[in-house]
Amino acid sequence: MAIEGSSTETRQKRIRLGMVGGGSGAFIGAVHRIAARLDDHYELVAGALSSTPEKAEASGSELGLDPSRVYSDFKEMAIREAKLKNGIEAVAIVTPNHVHYAAAKEFLKRGIHVICDKPLTSTLADAKKLKKAADESDALFVLTHNYTGYPMVRQAREMIENGDIGAVRLVQMEYPQDWLTENIEQSGQKQAAWRTDPARSGAGGSTGDIGTHAYNLGCFVSGLELEELAADLDSFVGGRQLDDNAHVLMRFREKDGTRAKGMLWCSQVAPGHENGLMVRVYGTKGGLEWTQKDPNYLWYTPFGEPKRLLTRAGAGASPAAARVSRIPSGHPEGYLEGFANIYSEAARAIYAKRNGGKADPSVIYPTIDDGMRGMTFVDACVRSSERNGAWIKV
Numbered sequence: 001m002a003i004e005g006s007s008t009e010t011r012q013k014r015i016r017l018g019m020v021g022g023g024s025g026a027f028i029g030a031v032h033r034i035a036a037r038l039d040d041h042y043e044l045v046a047g048a049l050s051s052t053p054e055k056a057e058a059s060g061s062e063l064g065l066d067p068s069r070v071y072s073d074f075k076e077m078a079i080r081e082a083k084l085k086n087g088i089e090a091v092a093i094v095t096p097n098h099v100h101y102a103a104a105k106e107f108l109k110r111g112i113h114v115i116c117d118k119p120l121t122s123t124l125a126d127a128k129k130l131k132k133a134a135d136e137s138d139a140l141f142v143l144t145h146n147y148t149g150y151p152m153v154r155q156a157r158e159m160i161e162n163g164d165i166g167a168v169r170l171v172q173m174e175y176p177q178d179w180l181t182e183n184i185e186q187s188g189q190k191q192a193a194w195r196t197d198p199a200r201s202g203a204g205g206s207t208g209d210i211g212t213h214a215y216n217l218g219c220f221v222s223g224l225e226l227e228e229l230a231a232d233l234d235s236f237v238g239g240r241q242l243d244d245n246a247h248v249l250m251r252f253r254e255k256d257g258t259r260a261k262g263m264l265w266c267s268q269v270a271p272g273h274e275n276g277l278m279v280r281v282y283g284t285k286g287g288l289e290w291t292q293k294d295p296n297y298l299w300y301t302p303f304g305e306p307k308r309l310l311t312r313a314g315a316g317a318s319p320a321a322a323r324v325s326r327i328p329s330g331h332p333e334g335y336l337e338g339f340a341n342i343y344s345e346a347a348r349a350i351y352a353k354r355n356g357g358k359a360d361p362s363v364i365y366p367t368i369d370d371g372m373r374g375m376t377f378v379d380a381c382v383r384s385s386e387r388n389g390a391w392i393k394v
Contacts, residue, residue: 012351014043018081018088018112020074020103021095023049023059027191028117029094031339032144033063036092038340041347046081046088048074074103082110090115090140090350096200097208101126108137113350115142115343119212119378120371122202127375134368140353142346143366145216145374147277149341151312151321151333152298154364156221156281156288158320159300166285168255171222171262173214176273180206180244183237196242204378205242207233210277211266211381212374216366217279219373221288224252224260226377226394233385236269244268248381251391258284296332323362342366 017036022029029049036042046069049059053072060070071077081087090113093103101121104114114134120143121127134141147153160168185192194200195209202208219226229250233243250262267273277292289299296312310316313329324341326333345365352359380392 012354015041015090015347015350016045016086016088017042018046018048018077018091019044020048020077020091020093021050021099022047022092023055024062025190026094031336032092032094032115032117032343034336035146035339035343038336039344039347041344042090045069045086046071046077048072048077074099075106078106078110078112082112088112090346093117096194097122097202098200101130104130104141105133108133108139108141111137111139113140113142113346113353115144115346116371117144118216118366118371119202119204119208119374120368121375122200124375124379127372131368131372140346140349141368141371142342142349143368143371144339144342145213145220145366145370146335146339146342147213147217147292148220148364148366149324149338149345150290150292150295151317151325151341152290152295152310153217153221153279153338154324155310155318155321156279156290156298157223158318159288160221160223160281160283164285164300164302165281165283165287167258168222168224168260168281168283169258170280170282171218171224171250171252171260172278172280173218173262173264174276174278175210175214175266176270176276177210177268178271178273180237180240180268181271183239186239196240196244198241201242202378203242203382205235205240206244206266206268207231207246207248207381208242208378210268211246211248211264212377214264214266214277214279215377216370216374217277218262218264218281220366221279221290222252222260222281224255224262226262226373227251227253228391228393229377229380229384230389230391231381231384232389233381243385245270246381246385292335295334295338320362 048071050056056072093116231248245267248264252260286302298310349359384392
């Protein structure tokens with residue numbers, strides 16, 4: 001793979017991967033396993049797939065794992081795998097949010113690389129402790145903000161860095177869904193139940209679940225850092241303990257002599273929206289627009305000129321887009337491929353670690369610091385809304 005000082009891709013021995021969570025019936029665990037397999041960098045060899053021993057064993061059997069490497073306790077898994085000659089090198093943590101800190105800490109302190117689903121933790125206090133553990137560990141920490149893996153998102157970021165739209169003035173982020181329009185958590189729907197439970201999800205509902213994705217995407221593409229925000233959070237569904245809709249105003253730190261403003265809307269009670277993630281960025285010389293439902297397209301409008309459609313592998317595709325594309329133009333790449341790009345970037349960094357070096361600077365993946373920014377964002381949104389939308393420094 002691309003290692004610092006090398007211009008060629010070299011096939012390396014697959015990374016031995018473990019997984020915490022993601023047992024039978026878990027949506028995101030299956031997504032992580034597909035993403036890990038897609039470019040053939042990983043081999044799943046161990047797992048604590050459920051806290052219930054019977055379910056853990058059954059899930060391990062379904063995945064063809066060696067029964068001796070199927071665990072019902074992630075701490076036991078971390079201790080034993082660290083001692084094995086061919087123990088895991090990396091672990092994917094795909095549990096509800098409240099387990100992230102305790103699980104990640106156990107593997108980090110044993111030098112095992114962590115690939116963790118977002119948000120970072122369920123509380124800001126746990127996030128700060130996990131940040132400390134990650135900084136003290138020699139292991140890598142990768143956060144799966146998967147939308148940053150899309151080729152045209154990478155292209156938008158590169159174009160803004162190159163000054164194609166001038167100094168950024170405005171960033172608009174949206175992530176509306178409709179799946180929580182009714183109180184389905186009361187029916188026992190597993191995904192809804194934990195996502196609307198403060199004990200397992202944390203202080204943010206839609207803000208933590210999808211708002212962090214929109215926020216991360218806006219900052220990733222624009223290169224801006226948030227300075228303060230004002231948020232209005234609602235729980236429209238009766239009896240719901242966490243927000244299911246949020247409107248957030250943002251002020252970013254000054255960059256290139258301009259202090260940009262932003263708006264973010266996330267909702268899980270917006271009928272007609274299945275997964276409407278989008279980002280728009282406007283600068284002094286033009287604008288860019290990307291939507292997840294058409295991820296292979298990027299709209300670019302130089303000021304005073306006709307709107308231009310840039311495609312993932314067509315004329316105008318940038319090197320940043322090309323290096324994370326797999327197939328020719330006209331063949332769409334989507335959610336799973338974008339997710340796999342995060343896993344492949346992580347693999348390149350892990351390969352470099354094996355060889356005592358660092359990954360090429362072109363390798364990009366979300367880190368513990370991105371996770372901290374997400375948790376700070378959620379915390380600030382909750383505090384602002386509690387104060388009737390007061391501006392909160394971040």
